[in-house]
Amino acid sequence: MILGHHENVFATSISNTLSLNKDVTTLDWDRIFIEKPNFDLDEQILFTKNGQKILFSITKISTNDFEFIISLTNITKCIKIHMQQSEITQSTGLNSVVFVSEKMQELMDITKTIAHVNSTVLLLGESGVGKSLLAREIHTLSSRAAQAFVSLNCGSLPKDLIESELFGYEQGTFTGGNKAGKIGLFEAANNGTIFLDEIAELPYDMQSKLLDVLQEGTIRKIGGVKAQKIDVRVIAATNKNLSSLVEKNLFRKDLFYRLNVVPLELPALKDRKEDIPLLIDYFLANFNRKYNQHKIISEYSRAKLMEYDWPGNIRELENIIERMVVTNTEMVIESLPKDKTLSAFEENTVEIKGILPLKEAKKLVEKDLVLKAYKIYGSTYKAAKALKVDQSTIVRKLQQYNEILEYDDV
Secondary structure, three states, X not given: OEEEEOOOEEEEEEEOOOOOOOOOOOOOHHHHOOOOOOOOOOEEEEEEXXXXXXXXXXXXXXXXXXXXXEEEEEHHHHHHHHHHHHHHHHHHOOOOOOOOOHHHHHHHHHHHHHOOOOOOEEEEOOOOOOHHHHHHHHHHHOOOOOOOEEEEEOOOOOHHHHHHHHHEEOOOOOOOOOOOOEEOHHHHOOOOEEEEEOHHHOOHHHHHHHHHHHHHOEEOOEOOOOOEEOOOEEEEEEOOOHHHHHHOOOOOHHHHHHHOOEEEEOOOHHHOHHHHHHHHHHHHHHHHHHOOOOOXXXXXXXXXXXXXXXXXXXXXXXXXXXXXXXXXOOOEEOXXXXXXXXXXXXXXXXXXXXXXOHHHHHHHHHHHHHHHHXXXXXXXXXXXXXXXXXXXXXXXXXXXXXXXXXXXXX
C-alpha cells in the first residue's frame, strides 16, 4: 500500500482486495455509501460527510492484478480557498494598498482627505514600503483620476537627460534629436499628476528649475522662449533624510519647504506585521493567477514569514512569495526559499556559551521557544497548540518572563 497525504487530498493504492494485511485499516464502505463502489469501473462519487463535500474517485491502473487508485478530495475546502483568493483580488485589485493595521488605516484616512486638494505631497519611508503605490492611490482618489499619472525615477536617468525628460525641447534644438521637438513629462501630465520618485537624486541645478515650476506653475522647453502654463499635481518621494541633506547643502532648502507641504511617512513592514497575512494572500493569489498555479502556503511557512523582519519591506515579501510559487513543485508550500537572509533567520537563535548545568540550559531553550511561538502565532492559545502544552502553561511562562501580552488571545 502506498499512502500520500496533505491537508486537502490523500490517495491509496490497493491490490487485489479490500481485506488488506493487519497493518492496514479496512475501509467500512457501508458506513460511507449505501452501496459499495464498483471497483471494476472508473468512478467519481460526490458525497457529504460532516458538512464537507467529498469527491471520491476510483481509477483502475492495472487489469492483470486489479490495482486501482482511490482518492478523496475535500471539495468544500478547495472551493473555500478559491473564494478567499477571489475575494482578495476583487477587494484589493492588482494595484491597491493592502492593509488591516491601525497605522496604515490612519495613513489612508489622511490620504483620502488630502487627495481632493492640489497640495504637493512628500512621501517618506524606507525602500520597498510602497511609496509609488500610495502615490498612484492619491491620484486615483483625486479629481484628477481621469487624467494622466506620469512617473519618473529621478535617479534612473543621466544628469544631462533629466531636463529634456521633464520639460521637453523645441524642434531643431539638438542634432540628432526629434525634428518635431519633444514634450516633457510635465506637459504630458498636464491636468493630471506627476510622481517624482527618489527626489533626493535630482541634480542640484535641476532643483531650482523644479522650484520654479512649483512656484509659477509654468514650464519652458529647452530651446524655447515662451513659458507654458501647466496644471500639474506634484507628488515626490524619497527614502533619504532631506533635512539632513539640506544641512549639508546637497538639497535646496527652498525646494524642501515647497515639497514638504503634506509629508506622509509610510511605516516599515516590520512595524505593521498584522498586514503580512493579507499581503501574503494578496501576492499568492496574484502569482497563482499569473503563472496558472494553485499553490497554498502552509501554516508553518506563514508563521516563519510573520517572524521575519523584512528589511526589504513589501517589495522583498512580494519577491519571496513569487519565488515560492514558481520554484515549488508541491501544491502545499511547506518551507521557505533557500535564501541567505532567510536561511540565517531560520536558524536557532539560542546561543549557550560555555558549560551550563543541564537544567539551566533547558530553561534557556524553553524560554526561547515559548517567546518565539508567542511572537509567531500572536496568541497564547495558538502558541500552546504549536508547543503541545496547555494554554495556562504558556500564560504562566510569559508572566514568569515578565512578557507583556500584546496580542489577541484567540
